[in-house]
Each structure stands twice: as C-alpha cells, then as structure tokens.
Amino acid sequence: MSHTDPEAKIFACSQSEYLAEKIAKEYGIPLGKMTMSTYSDGEFQPSYEESIRGLRVFIVCSTFPTADNLMELLLMIDAAKRASARHITAVMPYFGWARQDRKDKPRVPIGAKLVAKLLETAGATRIMTMDLHADQIQGFFEKPVDHLFASTIFLPYVESLGLENLTIASPDMGGSKRAYAYSKFLESDVVICYKQRKVANVIDTMELIGEVKGKNVILVDDMIDTGGTLAKAADLMIEKGALSVRAICTHPILSGDAYEKIENSKLVELIVTDSIPLKKESKKIKVVSCATLFAEVMYMVHHNNSISGKFLM
Secondary structure (H helix, E strand, C coil): CCCCCCCEEEEECHHHHHHHHHHHHHHCCCECCEEEEECCCCCEEEEECCCCCCCEEEEECCCCCCCHHHHHHHHHHHHHHHCCCCEEEEEECCCCCCCCCCCCCCCCCCHHHHHHHHHHHHCCCEEEEECCCCHHHHHHCCCCEEEECCHHHHHHHHHHHCCCCEEEEECCHHHHHHHHHHHHHHCCEEEEEEEEEEECCEEEEEEEECCCCCCEEEEEEEEECCCHHHHHHHHHHHHCCCCEEEEEEEEECCCCCHHHHHHHCCCCEEEEECCCCCCCCCCCEEEECCHHHHHHHHHHHHCCCCCHHHCCC
8 A cells, every 4th residue: 555545544435425525635645436326226335435445434424313313324334344455433413213212101112222233244343423312322332433523513603603691591301411521512591491392303391490591592402303492482481571592502403394384483593514414505504614623533533643622521
C-alpha cells in the first residue's frame, strides 16, 4: 500500500449518503466507492468497488424505517468482513428500534437488543451512534460503543441566540435527565411536562411542572416523531405566559402530519441534526449538521486518541 492511500475508508448506505459525503469531506478523504445491485423482486446486494483488505472501514447508516436501511447496513458489514477489513465500525447517527429497549408489557420484543445482536453477528467490531433513546442500550453490545451527544453541537447554537431568562424544559418525565444536563451547562431553570397516553403517539393529558411565565423556553428531546408532544407542550407554555418556545430534537423522524403540527404550533423554531434527512423544508426547522462531530470522533478513534474532549456535558 502506497503512502498516498487513506488510512481509513468511509462508505455509506443508500439513504445516508448525503450525510456520509459531508463526514468524508470533514475527515479529509473521499467517500468510498460501492455499487448496489437490485433484483426485480426488491432484493439488493451491496458491493465494494475498491480494496478494503486490512483497513479500518466506517459504514455510515442511520437505521430509520424502512427496515431496508438496517438490512443494507448488515449486508455491508458482512461484505466488509468477507473482504478482510481489519476493523468494521457501524456509524449509526440514528439508531433505529431504540424505543424498544425493554418489555413494557407482555409478549413484546426487545427490538434494540435484537438489532445489537444482528450487528455483532454480521461482523461489526465497533458501534458509533448519537443520542440513544435510552443510554442503557450500550449494554446490549459486547463490542465497544461510542455514544456521542448532540449537545456538543446544539449548545454553541443555543448560546449564539443570546436568550435572556432562559429555561430548559423536558417534554416528558423520561427526558428530565437530559434537560437537567442542559440546564446545568447553561445555568438555567428547568421545567417538566407530565403527559399521559392512552395509545402510542396520542397524548391524553399534559400538565406543566414548574414556572415559565416571562421565560424563553427551550424544549429538549432525543427525537421528534409525530410532533404532537412538542406542539402541545409549546402551546401549553405560551398559555402559561412563556415569552417564546423553541425545541431541540436530535433525530427528526417527523412522520405523519408532523410538519403541519410544527408549522401550526406556537414553536418559534425546531432545531434538529441531519442524522435523518428531512422529507421537506420548513421555515420553522433549523438543521445543525453532525458531520463535523462524527468526522472528528472517527479520526480520533482510528488514531486511538481519547474522545472525552468531545463531550460538553
């Protein structure tokens, strides 16, 4: 291998190529070449079009639905293993099926554990992801997991807004730890929304714990799906006297009529990363790229450097 060859190679699943290109540019190497063959029945087969023997391979793939994204990642990992790659890192900015992290009722799967085992069986030697829905998912793996936090890129943006009387809010009890971490860094107050659901994605009641009158509020969550929780929380806070309400959500799933809910809500702005591509543009949605964060951590991992400096909280 000549001295001009890259020390590591970055490849991408089909639906994450937009992000992988930015990561590769920040890393300083071109995106690896590969092709995807598709059969008439929908079956597909990835193929690396350059040698990866003895190299570290980073495969960028957010596993949001459909399941094709996860299957494509598994096939790419298997192909890299059989092509004699030395290290295979699954770079998953969004870790799909993470909401199924436990049995919350009888006769249901633990999907996150299943995905972890599939990745390891396929041949992944390391996992890199961001803002898992539940931190304990790291324990489902027997391989090293680099769990990055989007706060590293969100906090500088929040500080740039220069908001006075800032209050951090959690849209539910489960996100209180994340909200307290943000508030500690920003030296602000914290409020929590208490919600009850009768069925998934449908809120029955919501109440506010804390005072927001005269405050500029920022809701913090790991993902936004239908947008119902954030829209309802924003409207409730404005009713309670908040000056403005913004929301920070790492993963913009934005399914169903989420865009319409956001547009019609009292939210001033929804700040997200590009871990998942937006289905359409919205004047209320601000995208902060996570490409630089992943590129820098990937470089540090490859050179066996500490990544703790990349955690602001």
